[in-house]
Amino acid sequence: MSKTLYFNFHLFNGQDDQIKKHAWMVVDNDKGTIEEIGNQDQPKIKSKVNLKGKYVMPGMINVHTHITFNPNSPSGDTDVDEIRSTVRAIRHLHELLESGVTTIRGCGATYNIDIVLEKLRAKGKLKHVPTILPAGKPFGITGGHSDLPNWGYHCDSVDAIRHDVRVGIKKGAKAIKVMATGGVITPQDSMFNPQLSIEDMKTAVEEAHHKGLIVASHAEANPGLKNAIEAGVDSIEHGFEINDEEIDEMLKQKTFLTSTLECNWAMNTNKVPKWEKDKLKKCWSMLIPNIKHAWHRGVPVTVGTDAGCAFTYFDATAKEFELFVKYMAVGNFEALQANVNSAKLIERCQQFNEKIGILKPGYNADFLVLDHDPLKDVKAIQQKGLGVYKKGIKEC
Structure with missing residues (x-):
């Protein structure tokens, strides 16, 4: 199984009214889904991406x-x-x-x-x-x-x-x-x-x-x-x-x-x-x-x-x-x-077979990388040139 570790970011998972500081996330590259999330004891995975202290939220x-x-x-x-x-x-x-x-x-x-x-x-x-x-x-x-x-x-x-x-x-x-x-x-x-x-x-x-x-x-x-x-x-x-x-x-x-x-x-x-x-x-x-x-x-x-x-x-x-x-x-x-x-x-559509909207294990690794905290300023999402990842793949 191919995996990628994303690390060194602050996470808004879409569901909880808080930012998880210094987070990491393991993505199953074959499925494009999140396998694990944490902010301690970072796993040792060969393929990894440093998000350089930025903020991550769901697409x-x-x-x-x-x-x-x-x-x-x-x-x-x-x-x-x-x-x-x-x-x-x-x-x-x-x-x-x-x-x-x-x-x-x-x-x-x-x-x-x-x-x-x-x-x-x-x-x-x-x-x-x-x-x-x-x-x-x-x-x-x-x-x-x-x-x-x-x-x-x-x-x-x-x-x-x-x-x-x-x-x-x-x-x-x-x-x-x-x-x-x-x-x-x-x-x-x-x-x-x-x-x-x-x-x-x-x-x-x-x-x-x-x-x-x-x-x-x-x-x-x-x-x-x-x-x-x-x-x-x-x-x-x-x-x-x-x-x-x-x-x-x-x-x-x-x-x-x-x-x-x-x-x-x-x-x-x-x-x-x-x-x-x-x-x-x-x-x-x-x-x-x-x-x-x-x-x-x-x-x-x-x-x-x-x-x-x-x-x-x-x-x-x-x-x-x-x-x-x-x-x-x-x-x-x-x-x-x-x-x-x-x-x-x-x-609710039974012919849609993906889990979206939240960043947690089992859900799609569809996420945005922002310069600023969206919980402090919702206009942070309007950033030009934000990072966009879909199923763990960087699209732009």
Whole structure:
């Protein structure tokens, strides 16, 4: 068995509110997993790496990404051909990894490109990218939020969504994305208008759960938000109008919440078309108090930036933690627990066979090497040129 000893670093394991000083870690090179961690009696192993007194923490997990979108476009710029979409997606994957993101969940990709790229990555034919839990195309109604060129399935009945979800799963989707409401980037709809029905979404959940997969619902406001929770989805994406009744149900069902704070902050602080800006103002006014309330009531909030939407870039995942601290009234450690929640959400997919989000024996050796302590300053993760290791291999 080939092993590597990493030593002379200070460890934040992702789980405990403390730094383990002068730590060492043994990685099984064949499995890419951690075998042992300590800070005394360093084992004698021939292959070793001196991390020179820096700080080590788990790789980031971004559970809301659109790798085929153009973040310089108000609506994602989906009307380009498959070749250009693929080139764009690969570039965005490199940007994600270089910024410290080691695992992502897709939340909608044109041409099912994230499915294809994950298959290539798993075979070793696509390197220096995060692990992908792909969604492929999302599922919505004709004329709805997913009705963009080359993007969504159009499902206008229970039979249609059952068929299309089965098609998506056959193609390789591991995370099914359904549209419960309208949204910001589509001018033809409103977040207050429901789209897929409760029965539609229940059908999607049933088909996905039969295969051990997870379901995410785009759900910004009511009544569609309530419909998605009632349908039993695994995660609510956005959830701006969430209320106590819905929080009660999410806590009962152990439903995750992805607030996409970075996307809303970025779009609000940059120039977008007036129709989009008007929607954003309403989102922002609801998002801060309601997501904060859900967080403090115990709803598990994940890290998902909506990367690919306007001005939401693929190297900005770390900004989400800073915004959590600023707007959610939590400390650095509490903000970083959203990364653990992201791992728990992805690991709910029974076809994802890796343990991520924490640095301890048996888990992937996916870690970042930083100059400064992230528990003292969460902005330390925004470091340019940080060290990124995936399964014990230095990627950048």
